[in-house]
Amino acid sequence: MEKLQTQGLxxxxxxxADRQTSIDFWEGILGMPFIFEQPNxxxxxxxxxxxxxxxxxxxxxxxxxxxxPLQRRxxxxxxxxxxxxxxxxxxxxxxxxxxxxxxxIKHTGVxxxxxxxxxxFEDPLGLLIELSCWKFDAPEGFTRSDVLFAAHNLRVARGxxxxxxVHLADAIEALVKGSTKSLSADRAPKDPYRRAxxxxxxxxxx
Numbered sequence: 001m002e003k004l005q006t007q008g009l010x011x012x013x014x015x016x017a018d019r020q021t022s023i024d025f026w027e028g029i030l031g032m033p034f035i036f037e038q039p040n041x042x043x044x045x046x047x048x049x050x051x052x053x054x055x056x057x058x059x060x061x062x063x064x065x066x067x068x069p070l071q072r073r074x075x076x077x078x079x080x081x082x083x084x085x086x087x088x089x090x091x092x093x094x095x096x097x098x099x100x101x102x103x104x105i106k107h108t109g110v111x112x113x114x115x116x117x118x119x120x121f122e123d124p125l126g127l128l129i130e131l132s133c134w135k136f137d138a139p140e141g142f143t144r145s146d147v148l149f150a151a152h153n154l155r156v157a158r159g160x161x162x163x164x165x166v167h168l169a170d171a172i173e174a175l176v177k178g179s180t181k182s183l184s185a186d187r188a189p190k191d192p193y194r195r196a197x198x199x200x201x202x203x204x205x206x
Contacts, residue, residue: 008057009057010057010058011050011057011058011059011060012058012059012060012084013048013060013061013062014059014060014061014062014127015061015062016049016061016062016063016064016067016125017063017064017067017068017069017070017124017125018063018064018065018066018067018068018069019047019049019063019065021063021069021124021125022049022061022063023049024124025123025124026051026059026061027051029103030053030086030129031054032051032052032053032054032059033051033052034049034050034051035050035051035052036049036050037049037050040062043062045064046062046063046064047062047063047064048060048061048062048063049061049063053086054086054087055087069124069125070125070126071124071126072126073122073126073128074125074126074127074128081127082128083120083127083128083129083130084127084128084129084130085118085129085130085131085132086129086130086131086132087132087133087134088131088132088133089133090133092131092133093117093119093131093133096119096131097109097110097119100119100121105121106121106122107119107120107121108120108121113132114135114162114163114164114165114168115134115135115136115148115151115163115168116132116133116134116135117132117133117135118130118131118132118133119131135165135168136168136169136172138172139172139175139176139179141179142175142179146175147168147171147172147175148163148171150171150174150175151163151167151168151170151171152167154167154170154171154174155167
């Protein structure tokens with residue numbers, strides 16, 4: 001048997017309410033351009049609308065004008081979607097609380113997830129939405145998945161229960177060291193300040 005190897009997320013499709021509710025949320029709040037629309041090819045009574053979340057992939061919604069938003073949390077049983085997370089820049093993240101408050105949208109405030117910061121709130125249909133802001137960048141030639149994989153191995157080897165920033169920092173250092181060359185025979189951490197001569201205070205200078 002062979003695998004059906006994936007090469008990235010193609011799109012996510014949600015069941016929406018009326019068309020305008022989806023447009024007002026995904027474009028009007030989250031800034032995703034409304035880029036494409038056609039009938040649902042499997043259900044003529046529905047429209048199929050597409051939004052670009054910012055990376056060229058797609059969020060698509062099945063809408064129907066006789067469906068209205070229900071203000072309740074979407075199901076979280078096995079097989080259901082718990083939440084959807086979207087990457088935002090630090091500049092945007094720092095404005096998120098203020099901008100959600102301005103619309104009267106209830107949210108969790110900033111949550112520290114160690115590898116990123118997050119804010120959670122529900123869309124008009126009760127789907128939990130997460131705005132995430134990474135705490136680290138991957139070294140040149142690597143992805144964040146590479147860093148997380150290395151950090152996971154460090155965490156397990158050290159017996160730590162959950163990931164911390166130190167695991168990320170040490171993973172990044174290890175990836176850089178393993179993928180670059182240096183004329184130094186010893187690339188271990190050093191303290192150059194111990195080699196420097198002490199600076200005399202003005203009162204000690206004669």
